[in-house]
Structures are given as structure tokens and as C-alpha cells.
Amino acid sequence: MSGRTRIGFIGLGMMGHGMARNLVAKGFPLTVVAHRRREAVDDLVSLGAAETTTPAEVAAASDIVFICVGNSAQVETLVRDRSGLAAGAHRGLTIVDCSTSDPNSTLMLAAELMPLGVDYADAPLSRTPKEAMEGTLDCMVGAADAVFARIEPAISAWAGRIVHVGKVGDGHKMKLLNNFVSLGYAAIYAEALALARKSDIEPATFDSVIRGGRMDCGFYQTFMRYVLERDENAHKFSIGNAAKDLRYLEAMADATAFANPVGNAVKNTFAGAAATGRANHYVPMISDIVAAANGTRLD
Incomplete structure (x- = not known):
């Protein structure tokens, strides 16, 4: 069952809070990392999410990690930092960048993670925080077919319209x-x-x-x-x-x-x-x- 897939979520801003809320409300075990928006973290924890202190811990506890932050520089730091996602990665992990990122950066990160046995996908969003909270966002996904099949059930928790655009990078x-x-x-x-x-x-x-x-x-x-x-x-x-x-x-x-x-x-x-x-x-x-x-x- 899709509910058994362990989800990590990093970036609980205006969009990310609603997305993460839909994941935990629809039965996905959810792990989030400490965030400056304490009200979002506290809300998710009250619904059953677990809180950790580093991206590495999120990666270690998850099968799929969603990132929803402001730019590619932030995504790169989350992946590459000493306590970042790559540091806690395990074979079979899938990292999905829902930010609006530079496709050149996306392709570079995918290549860096491949030797670790980690799949990378891009799934940027369209619409507003209202639809994020309602679970009806639009999403355009760049991923290999097998990776798309693996992440689509989790994306469906917060998206009403999902388009598999093509290979990794194509979503961005x-x-x-x-x-x-x-x-x-x-x-x-x-x-x-x-x-x-x-x-x-x-x-x-x-x-x-x-x-x-x-x-x-x-x-x-x-x-x-x-x-x-x-x-x-x-x-x-x-x-x-x-x-x-x-x-x-x-x-x-x-x-x-x-x-x-x-x-x-x-x-x-x-x-x-x-x-x-x-x-x-x-x-x-x-x-x-x-x-x-x-x-x-x-x-």
C-alpha cells in the first residue's frame, strides 16, 4: 500500500505546509526537519509527523524526500551539505525537487546522486497555497518511467493534475x-x-x-x-x-x-x-x- 511509503519533507513554506499536511492526512508516515515556521512544524507533528534536526536524518528515515524551497542554491545546499541529504542517503532513496529550480543544477545533482543508488526527480508546482492546502496543485514531473511510477502515489496526495513531462530535468x-x-x-x-x-x-x-x-x-x-x-x-x-x-x-x-x-x-x-x-x-x-x-x- 502507498501509505507504507515513508515520506520526508523539507521546506514548509506557503506551499510546502499544505503539501506536507495532505501527505500525513492521507496516511503517509511523514518526517520533517526543523523549520523557521514553527507553526507549520507544530501543526504537522500534531497530526502524527516526526520531526528531525537535519536533512541527513530525514533522508535516513525516508523512502521519498520532497524538497520545496526557494531556489537552486538552497536545493544544492540541502543535498550537499555536511549534514545534507546525500550524507544520510541510502540505496533506493528517491529525492524529488518540487522547487522551481535551474534545470542545469537539477541534472548535475541527479548525476552526483546516481553513484549512491539515489534516484532524483523534479516535480515543480503550479497554482497557489490555497490549492496546496486543498491537495489540488498542478504538477509537472521529470523522471524516468520507473521513478515516476514510484513517486506518483505520493504526489497524488497533494496534486490534482499530474503531467509526466519526460526525463529528469524536463519538469523544471x-x-x-x-x-x-x-x-x-x-x-x-x-x-x-x-x-x-x-x-x-x-x-x-x-x-x-x-x-x-x-x-x-x-x-x-x-x-x-x-x-x-x-x-x-x-x-x-x-x-x-x-x-x-x-x-x-x-x-x-x-x-x-x-x-x-x-x-x-x-x-x-x-x-x-x-x-x-x-x-x-x-x-x-x-x-x-x-x-x-x-x-x-x-x-
């Missing part, structure tokens, strides 16, 4: 492409709204034309929930993380000698916004930054 590549599309739209929305306001067209009027038409979508609706209703939690993904993902996209393009002028333009929009000191603001708030840069306001 697809995630960057997915984010390029959504963040590209965010940059376009922000610029279009600012230009509309400068041209005496109100955001509500702009929305009345787009909403319900062919250019409407779920991402547009959450973006506009901030613009029109000032709901700061409409889409809880930071500008700083967006800029990081677009830098990874640039590295992915560079690795294939691919010219990506649109990607660089979107990256510069978000990098410039982060440089104003608002990296911790959420993506829809880029509309205010672009408007202010053009001498106008949307509220």
Missing part, C-alpha cells in the same frame, strides 16, 4: 516555460493598464472588455482582483521569485544557444521591479510599479 524546464507565459502576461497586463490610465481609460473599463472574452483566464482574474479590489493575497507569488525564475529561463536559453528577446524583456520588467525594494511584493502588484514609473496610479 517545463515549469520555467509555464512561468514565462504567465509572467509575460503579467508584464503585459501591467503595461497595458498603465497605458490605459494615461490615456484616460479606467482599470474597470479595461476589465469590462477583457473579462469574459477570449483573452480572459484564471491568471488574469487573480491579477485583476488585486488591481480592482486591492486584494493583496489574490496571487501569493513574489516579484523576487518571479525575477529568479526568469533568470533561470535565461540560463536555460543560453544552454541551447537560443535567442529569447521577449524573455529578457519580461525578466528586466521584474528585475527592475525587484530593484525598487519590492521583491517581497506579490506579482499583481507589479501593476502599481509600472504605473508609478509612468507617472500614474491604478487605485
Whole structure:
């Protein structure tokens, strides 16, 4: 039974807490590592999870370890550190990186772990902390077929839609492409709204034309929930993380000698916004930054 698979989870942030909660609630023996968000650790322990102090201890206690952190540098440290996952690894362990990471780093880590008898997979996420808590995230997986078959039951505990994209690294590549599309739209929305306001067209009027038409979508609706209703939690993904993902996209393009002028333009929009000191603001708030840069306001 899938419930007998021992799961480790590292990274109990806005997404990771909900994912880990679904795992323990659905019968998976869960081990977590101490985290600065004590409320998340305490919640999981109250549901039956075990707490350890190092990633090495998580690896030793688990069949599958999920990582959900902010960037590739953090993932590499978690794997390679003196008390990291590799230090506690055992043959048959599978490590699954659910972060949005640099595919070049993913492939490097997979190669390093192979001689230890450890399989590596990438399973980045789409949607928001709300869906993480509900267990209905989207997930795109890069893994060998046998590894995918092994990890899919555990992923199903927190994901409602799972796509096996291809081999290891392909999940992170697809995630960057997915984010390029959504963040590209965010940059376009922000610029279009600012230009509309400068041209005496109100955001509500702009929305009345787009909403319900062919250019409407779920991402547009959450973006506009901030613009029109000032709901700061409409889409809880930071500008700083967006800029990081677009830098990874640039590295992915560079690795294939691919010219990506649109990607660089979107990256510069978000990098410039982060440089104003608002990296911790959420993506829809880029509309205010672009408007202010053009001498106008949307509220």
C-alpha cells in the first residue's frame, strides 16, 4: 500500500505546509526537519509527523524526500551539505525537487546522486497555497518511467493534475516555460493598464472588455482582483521569485544557444521591479510599479 511509503519533507513554506499536511492526512508516515515556521512544524507533528534536526536524518528515515524551497542554491545546499541529504542517503532513496529550480543544477545533482543508488526527480508546482492546502496543485514531473511510477502515489496526495513531462530535468524546464507565459502576461497586463490610465481609460473599463472574452483566464482574474479590489493575497507569488525564475529561463536559453528577446524583456520588467525594494511584493502588484514609473496610479 502507498501509505507504507515513508515520506520526508523539507521546506514548509506557503506551499510546502499544505503539501506536507495532505501527505500525513492521507496516511503517509511523514518526517520533517526543523523549520523557521514553527507553526507549520507544530501543526504537522500534531497530526502524527516526526520531526528531525537535519536533512541527513530525514533522508535516513525516508523512502521519498520532497524538497520545496526557494531556489537552486538552497536545493544544492540541502543535498550537499555536511549534514545534507546525500550524507544520510541510502540505496533506493528517491529525492524529488518540487522547487522551481535551474534545470542545469537539477541534472548535475541527479548525476552526483546516481553513484549512491539515489534516484532524483523534479516535480515543480503550479497554482497557489490555497490549492496546496486543498491537495489540488498542478504538477509537472521529470523522471524516468520507473521513478515516476514510484513517486506518483505520493504526489497524488497533494496534486490534482499530474503531467509526466519526460526525463529528469524536463519538469523544471517545463515549469520555467509555464512561468514565462504567465509572467509575460503579467508584464503585459501591467503595461497595458498603465497605458490605459494615461490615456484616460479606467482599470474597470479595461476589465469590462477583457473579462469574459477570449483573452480572459484564471491568471488574469487573480491579477485583476488585486488591481480592482486591492486584494493583496489574490496571487501569493513574489516579484523576487518571479525575477529568479526568469533568470533561470535565461540560463536555460543560453544552454541551447537560443535567442529569447521577449524573455529578457519580461525578466528586466521584474528585475527592475525587484530593484525598487519590492521583491517581497506579490506579482499583481507589479501593476502599481509600472504605473508609478509612468507617472500614474491604478487605485
